[in-house]
Amino acid sequence: MARLRFGRYDYASFICFFAYAACSVILPVSLVPLAAELGFSLEEGGMTAGGAMQLGRTISMLLIMLSCGFIAGHIGKRWTMGLSVLVMGIGIMTCAISPSYWILFIAMSIAGMGEGVIEGLATPFIQDLHTDEPGRYINFTHSFWSVGVVVTxxxxxxxxxxxxSWRVLLASAAGLSILTSLIYLAPQREGKEYPDHPERIHWSITLNHAKDIITTRHFWLFFAAMFFAGGGEFGITFWTASFIQLNFVSAAWAGGVGTACFAGGMFLGRSGWGFFIKQHQLKYLVAYSAAxxxxxxxxxxxxxxxWVLFVLLFLTGVCVAPFWPSVQSYSTNRLHERDTTMIFILLxxxxxxxxxVITWLMGLLGNIGxxxxxxxVIPACFAILAILIxxxxxxxxxxxxxxxxQALAPESEESSLC
Known part of the structure; x- marks a missing residue:
């Protein structure tokens, strides 16, 4: 098996995933003191508000994600990625100075616009760098999400x-994001350019790619698989710290360690599978891991x-690790005649x-029971994923x-004629 080889834009993607993870999990980890300061205490019915905050962020991510293919077709993937990381940083910086829940809600929606582009384009960005064995590089690069979660x-x-103060911590994560954008946007060295499409793609071509994919019935199986894979993974990431602080130990360090155990398992799984898994084995990896x-x-x-909870969270992380990158990469094999970049975006x-949705649902059920x-809700998501794959x-x-x-049938007919 060939050794993994990395260049400038691989390293930019590693840092991008780290910064994205930091901006995504710093709010859940800080949720208890943050909610108390901004007036929606989790212990007094504020879990729905906490979940709704992530749902609002998700809506802005989804809206921008639907258009990121058109943006990338017009200005190129490199510029689109760089600007998206910058917008994410600006949004999180605004969160850090928010005086109320609703300002925080709006600021998270701004951050979500940058995150939506990252989610839509980060994987095809890597795929275009390594077209020979994309699954290995995609899994390895996605492992830096887990590194970011653990460290954060x-x-x-x-x-x-x-x-x-949680405000200082959010501002630090925002600063990292803004610095990361410079790696993408800095002038390119001759002979080391990112392999962007040499000509800008007309919006109608991008739209036709999308129509071609969404009219393929088989695509919707992977669409459903991604919904439950993402929901299960982020549901644990978002609520683990609060779950530990409200049910085990109130100290913030305990919630951080619990989330780190889950993320550490994910890092071990993604980096390990990135080195050892072969492209044709991805489907079995996802099915067995989901079960x-x-x-x-x-x-x-x-x-x-x-401590038993910490061990189970680590094992869960190892199992969950390949879901997001592997479902996407495997789907491009099964839908090989469709545009790869658009498949990644739509998934x-x-x-x-x-x-x-899963984060909000868990908050709603948390308020009830x-x-x-x-x-x-988490095992239900993973069971459905296993069934689909x-x-x-x-x-x-x-x-x-x-x-x-069908291939043997013509040969049989020829033999009978002879």
Whole structure:
């Protein structure tokens, strides 16, 4: 197996995923003190407001994601990625100075516009750099999301416990994002250019690519798979810290460690599979991992010991690790005649709403029966994902057998004539 080789834009993508993760999880980790300061205490019915905050962010992500293909076709992927990281940083910086819940809600929606483009284009951005074995590079690059989560939750949890304001921490994450944008936007070296399309793509061509994909019935299986994969993954990421602080230990460090255990498992899974998995094995990886994740997370609401919870969260992270990048990469194999970039964008348009809807649903159920009850949503998401990918594996085998019979039929007719 060939050794992984990286260049400037690979490293830019690594830092981009780190910064994106930092901006995504710093609010959930800071949610308890943040909510208390801005007047929607989680202990007094504010979980729905906390979940709705992420849902609003998701809506802006989805809206911009639907148009990021047109933007990239006009100004190129490199410029689009650079500007999106900049917008994300500006939005999080605005969050840091928000005086009320509703200003925070609007600021998160601004950040969501940048994040939506990152979600839609980061994977095809990497795919265009490494067209020979994209699955390996995509999984490895996505592992830096997990690195960002681990570092952010541990550092933020510790600093919050030491009395550092959540506003200072948000401003720091925003500054990292703004600096990251410069790596993308800095002038290119001759002979080291990003492989953008040499000519700007007319919007009608991009629209036709989208129409071609959404009229393919098979695409919707992967669309549903991404919805539940994204929802299950981010539901744990968003609510774990609050779950621990409200049910086990109130200290912010404990919530940070719990989220870090989950993210650490994801990093180990993604970086490991990035090195060792082969493209044709992705479907089995997702199916087996989803079934395992469903069984492990089914135990989370019943756990009473904090250290047992940490172990289960780590194992869940290992299982969840390949879902997002591998479902996307595998889908391009199954829909190989369609435009790859548009497939990635449209599938992200399923994963992001999954993140928002499942996060909001868990907050709603948390208000009704507590966060323990809401965590039953997670194994349901993973079980549905396992069923969908297994169904595609069975369908692919049946399709292969039919094609083999059709190929043999003309040969049989020729033999009978002879």
């Amino acid at each position: 939750v541990l550092v933020v949890g510790a600093l919050l416990s030491m009395g550092v 395992s994740a469903a069984l492990i997370t089914l135990a989370l609401p019943f756990v009473q010991g904090l 992200s348009c399923a994963g992001i709403p999954g993140c928002g 507590g966060l323990r009850m809401s965590f039953f 297994t169904a595609d594996i069975v369908y692919a085998r049946a399709q292969s057998r039919r094609q083999s019979k």
